[in-house]
Amino acid sequence: MKKKIIFLSNGNFSVPTLKYLINNQNKYNLIIKTIITSKKNIINNENNYIKQIALKNNINIIYSEHIYIKKNIKTIINLKPDLLIVISFKYLKQIIWKIPKLGTINIHPSLLPQYKGANPINWVIINGEQKTGLTSFFINKIIDSGNIILQKIVKINNIITYKKLYKLLSKKTKLFLIKTIKKILNLKKKKFKLAPKINNYYSKIYFNYSINKISNLIRGLPYNKPAWCFLNTNNKIKILNIYKIKIINYKHNYFNGKILLKNKNVYISVKNGYIKLLKCNIANSNKKIIKDIEIYNGLINYKNLFVF
Template sequence: MIEYNNSQLKKYPRIVFIGGTSFSICSLQQLHMLKYNIIGIITNPDKYIKKNKNIVFNNKIKQYAIKNKIPILQPTNFLDTAFIETLKSWHIDIQIVVSFRILPKHIWNLPKIGTLNLHASILPNYKGPFPIHWSIINGETHTGLTTFFIKNDRIDSGNIILQKKIHIGKNETYGEVENKLKKISGDVIVKTLDQVIIKKQTHDNTSTSTSTSTSTSTSTSTSTSTSLFYARKIYNEDCRIQWQTSFVDVIYNKIRGLSPYPTAWTYLFIKNKFYRFKIFLSKKILVPHLYTIGLVTISAFEMKISAKKGFISILEGQIEGKTKMSVKNIINGIKIKTNIFVK
C-alpha cells in the first residue's frame, strides 16, 4: 500500500481518468486545473466528422489529453493484452469514471484504492444510461449527481460517497439540465476525491475508509421514492409522441426530456402526405377544448396541436427534408393551413 505524507495527500495519488462524452470534460478540466496527478486517460475509440472540408475526430477527451500531453488509451476490447499490461504498468491508485461504458471487473478492480464513478441521478433512483432524459420525461422536480465506489458488476451500484441535488425547472429541457449538472460535476468529483484520500489515510483502508456519515449502499439508500425507475436506453420508437393516449402534460415532458437529443417526433400530415416532424421546443396550454385529438391549427404566429386536456404549441421544430427552424419559419413554409394533423 502506498503511504502519503500531508504535503502529498491532495495532489499525488496516481489517477487515471475514464470518460467518453462531453459530459466528462468538466470533471477532467477541474482535476487537471487543480493539479491532481492524472497519469493517464481512457476514452472511446475515435469517431470522425467533417469540419471545414477536413476529417477530424470529435472526441473532446482525447483533444484535451493531446493538448495537455497526458497519456491516453482508447481500447476497443477490454480484454486486449497490451491494453491491460499498459494499465498495470501505470501503477494506478484511483480510477475516476464519468460517463463511460460498463467496465469489467479486471479493470475497475485494478487500482490500489478503487474506482470511483459519477452518475447523473440521485441513486438508487434512475440507475442506467439515460438518467437525465427519464427524470424529465417522468416529470421529476429534482435530480443530481452521485459518486460511489464500484464494488460489483451491477449497474450503478456501490457504496455512495457523495450526492448533490439540483432543481429541475418546470420548463427546462434535457440539454439545459445536463449543462447544469456539468457545471457542478467538477466540484463534486474534487470533493469526493479529497474525501476518499483523507479517509484512506486516516482509517488505513478499513471498510469505512471511504464512507461519510451519510454514506450507504445504493440498494439500501434512504429514498423518498415509493418505487425506483431504471433509466434504460432510449430508442427511436420511444421518442414518438402518442397523441391519442397521452395527456398534454405527458407530451410536454416528453418533448423537453428528449430535447435536443434524441428528439421527440411525430408524423405530420400536410397536402395528402405524411412527413416526419421533430419537435425541439414547445409550450403547453392547459385548457378544455372540443377539438379532435391531433388536429393542427395554424394562425399567423402560432402552430398548436390538440391533445388531451390542452394543446402543445410548437416553438421550434424540423419537418422531414428541411432544417430545424422556429415556428414562424415553419408556418411560412406551410402554404395550406387547413386539414393538417399529426399521427
C-alpha cells in the same frame, strides 16, 4: 506524493471536469497519468473532446475499444494508479476496476438508486421530477449499484430542457468530484477498528494496561469466555477467570499485579489504582463463580500472591 489518476470517459459530459482536473493537478496534489476514451467520434457526430484534451496536454491515451488487450491491462497495472475515475463510460470489467489502490469511482447524473441506467437526465424531465442530482460511488460488478460515497441534490423546474440540465450537471460535476476524492482520502487515513473472534489471546489481562483498559476488557466479555490471567499462589500457577470488578483510582507504589487482602476484600494493584475483585473463579476447577468475601476466604491462607 501526488495521487495517480486514470480518467475514463467516452462522453462529452465529463469535459468540464477533465479540464478542471488538468488545470488544478498541483492544487489538489493529483496527476492524471492516462486517459481512456473512445477512438471514434461521439454519437450524433459530435467531436470526442476528451481525446482532443488528452492530445493537447500530452497525456497518454488508451482507447476504450482496446482496453482489455493484455498489453493495455499491463500498462494500467504498471502505472500503479491510486484511483480510476469513470464518467460517461461503458460497462467496466472487474479486471480493470480492481487495479487501483483506492478503488474505481463513477459519477452518475442522478440520485441513485433512482434512475439507474444510460439516460437519467432525460427521464427525470420526462417523469416531471422536481429534483435530480449527482451520485459518486465505488464501481462493483452490478451497474450503478456500488457503495455510495457522496450525493448532491439539484432542484429542477418545469421549464428546464434536457440540454440545459445536461450542461448544469456537467458543470457541477467538477467540484463534486473533488469533494468525492477528498472524502475517499480522508476515509483511507482513518484507522478502522476490527472485531475479531474472541479467543484466549484476546481475553488475556495484562496488568501493565491502564485501569480503564482492564475494566473495558472484563466488561466486554461474556461469562462463557471471561477475561483471565495467571494467578500465583504459594508459587503454584493457576488460571484465574475474572468476571466482575470495581475500579479504584489511587496512587500507590506496588508493582502491577500484586494482590492485596484488606478488610475482607481482594485488590489487584494496577496503573494508577486497584481493581477490586467482585466475581471470579479458578479455571478448570469445576467451581462456581465466587463473590466478595468468598474470594477473600479462598486466598487468605496463601502467600506470595500476585497475578500476571
